[in-house]
Amino acid sequence: MRRTRAKREPLSRERVVAVAVALADEKGVAGASMRAIAAQLGVEAMSLYNHVAGRDDILDGMVDAVFREIDLPTAQAADWKAAMRDRAASSRAALRRHPWAVGLMDSRSRPGPATLRHHDAVLGALRAGGFSVAMAAHAFSVIDSYLYGYVLQELSLPMASPTDVGEVAGDLLRDLPADTYPHLTEVITQHALSPDYDYTTEFDFGLALILDALQPDEL
Structure with missing residues (x-):
């Protein structure tokens, strides 16, 4: 048979x-x-x-695949801040899943359809929220500069959980002359080593500062 x-x-x-x-x-x-x-x-x-077509074509496709994983805001979103916050959270999650991507996201000269849909949706949500064309571009740029920079730093940190933070901070504190670096010692003892400290919330704090500073100019 x-x-x-x-x-x-x-x-x-x-x-x-x-x-x-x-x-x-x-x-x-x-x-x-x-x-x-x-x-x-x-x-x-x-x-x-x-x-x-070759290696560059594959890299273009890889970047587009990551953008495809990001939840898009809608132009009809009632709250542009919530739309930007949700989009930033989804982007951060995608970049953490694919650590290599942060260095490539905006480097490709031939963006794919998912990349273009993403950019258009973000700009559309800002425009619907009352931002002029110029201010929407400014807002998009500053949000993503913060997002990419934060993720790059986050991926480089020698810690992945609040427990790791405590261990790293504790080790540093033991070798740190408090009288030489009083302000650094103060931050470690009173902030980083506090029971409720979670360094992952720093992203939300910084993003909130940026979103609160941005103001629609066509309302």
Whole structure:
């Protein structure tokens, strides 16, 4: 009796990009090489060129895939601040899932459809909230500058939980001459080591400052 071979899932641009994202999540962008992607898919590297133009095309697709994960605000949102807050929270979550992405998000010269939809939706929500064209662009820029910078710092910190913060701060405090660095000692003992301190809330605090400072100018 002749055995039937398992049908292989057809190769496509979407599969190539999905595998590239998974490899980058595990090994960083450098780990998502053409050869590594092909090996993961069980094909020769040259086969990928039937579906993507090359490495840059894959990077464009990877960035677009991350933007696709971000919840979009709607132009009909009654509260533009809530819309920007929710969008920023969703963006932060996506960037934490894909640590490699923060350095690539705005670096691509050929943005994909998900990227364009995202940018258009954010600007649309700001315009609906009473921002002029210029002020919407300013607001978008300052919010994302804060968002990307915060995530980059967050990913670099040697701690991932409030428990880690206590350990790092405690170790630092033991080697810190209080009379030499009195203000740093004060912040560690009275703030960072307090039972209810959670450094992850710093993002919300900074975002609130920015949103409160922004004012619609077409109301």
